[in-house]
Amino acid sequence: MSNSDPPVVLIVEDEPDVAETYKLWLEGDYEVRMAQNGDEGLELLDETVDVVLLDRMMPGLSGDEVLSRIRERELGCRVAMVTAVEPDFDILEMGFDAYLSKPIRSEQLHDTVSNLLERSEYDSLLQDYYALVEKQATLEATKSNAELADSEEYAALKAEVAEMREGLSDTLGGIEDDDDFIATLRGLSNGEEN
Amino acid sequence: MAKRTEVTEDMYDLSSVLDFDALSEVRPGSSILISGPAMTGKQRLAYDILADGAREGDGTVVVTTSDDATDVVADFRERVPELEESQLGVVDCRREGGSDSSSVDGAYVHQVSSPGDLTGIGIGITKTLEGLHNSGRDRGRLALISLSTMLTYTDKKTVFKFCHVLSSRLDAADYIGVFTIDSGAHDQQTIQVIKQAFDGLIEVRDAEGGGRESRVLGLAGEPTDWKRI
Incomplete structure (x- = not known):
């Protein structure tokens, strides 16, 4: 879209x-x-x-x-x-x-x-959020704590992850009711964001 | 001041199960990952947290990928003799070949065909929460045992999203959730990814010289030190 x-x-x-x-x-x-x-x-x-x-x-x-x-x-x-x-x-x-x-x-x-369009938007935000989380996890898994503390990339990434997390729960109201919950889970199972 | 007292009353106190200050006031809607190697009592810890709440009247929801629903119900009846009718719901994800709802010894049981059927698990949780809500329980605790099994049925991306979405649902219900993962069964990157879906982390490991020790990260203040439990 x-x-x-x-x-x-x-x-x-x-x-x-x-x-x-x-x-x-x-x-x-x-x-x-x-x-x-x-x-x-x-x-x-x-x-x-x-x-x-x-x-x-x-x-x-x-x-x-x-x-x-x-x-x-x-x-x-x-x-x-x-x-x-x-x-x-x-x-x-x-x-x-x-x-x-x-x-x-x-x-x-x-x-x-x-x-329903909001659900789809939520899915794609969740997908973006996952991509950031995965990047952060890769750094955490491959670098030492000292290296992470010195890394500007890591600090920026962490801030971005925190911001997206807020965004997911705020902008679209998160998961408001049972229909939203099930419809969102169905989206995951359908693998539509792959 | 009155307001502060009110907020404190709404909090979940898990410190009687695991003696950490960081666990004495857990905000409703929090989801906590319990991580540790195999055989370190993660499931027992999660069940202890649920049973402790059940004694206070909290709703209790168990999502299991490994135990028979009947055994879970019997276990909770034994742990919490005062457990009331419709205070416990179990989502049993091992039923091959279809989903089904029933009542087992006064507990609501929903069967799901596979630990990879996330929509089915979601429907089971929704129905269970609905049942608890209708019987007047507007707070409660959910345990999911275990994410490691789910990760063998579906990839880490899907499990991460599932945890995130389920956490949002628990937040809306003012419940807390505890989820177990076997830290030895997955690579470091997978554990780091899954951790990000949670508000807090309880780590468990074998202590030197026998017994177990634990620490808490992410819920209140700095990570705690390891402490024998």
Whole structure:
């Protein structure tokens, strides 16, 4: 996700009116792509897509099947399930990052998409943080304490690590609730930042 | 002054388990790594810290990669006879072939298919914390035994991130966490990386002439000296 391009949201929804409504709501802030069914959704899906809104009940491939194909392809996108029935915690166990139950309001949709983008940003910050930590650990493992005390590089690195650690917990609010926690862990398991 | 007293009451006092001043006021949300060679009593120390809190009414969560959940529950029942219903949760990561939730002797048990299934472990922890919270326990202690086993299932980068994310979750819950690692089973760089995911470190080693000794780093003030335990 670069600064100039808006994030990409892919809507997979078989009812054209519903899909069009979501698009109207989102297109001011995001690049919106639309697919009418699961197969088309998988075709339109590539590494540029940040968030997928996936209707659960569709003719042809079901939302659950589409999800498992997405995970198999190890794309870094976040997937929100859109469902007509009130879901419970098991939805997260199924592998979705968030869920929305119909009817959806505009504000709700915006909140969900921006929260999922924040998760992705958190992941990439965590990745940057790890890279610094690894560098620091390499110095610590290879140099003596006296050498470390004299090293400006080491001092700067330590300061940077401390700052990033703060940043991770502050800027994005850290891990605020269970959904964030699970979605972030799922990101690690999906290996999307490799 | 009233405020200071209040803050002190919220702190976790681990010094009755391990006699260091640096452990007498551990801030809620802290995660501590217990590091040492094999057979130096790291797991026992972690369980002692949990049992001590359980006697005071703290919620207790054990994430284990090596013990049977039933044994963990029996062990805690023996250590803490006053342990109440739904005060203990165990996430057992050795169940091959699927995840499952059940109740064992009044404790909540969640089974996860493998120590490498981080999402599954996270869901187990979430459900356990939710259960403890619903039964009115808004503080508690979590132990993860052991990171060394997790490191054989997944790489150090993933384990580091997992520890960081779990620490954030514990912070939000005002819990403390203790995590064990076998310092002899990994290279120096791996240990240094994993250490960075924690607020503090308790090191344990065999003392000269028998017995064990320990020191505390990173929680309050300078690293302590080695002290026989």
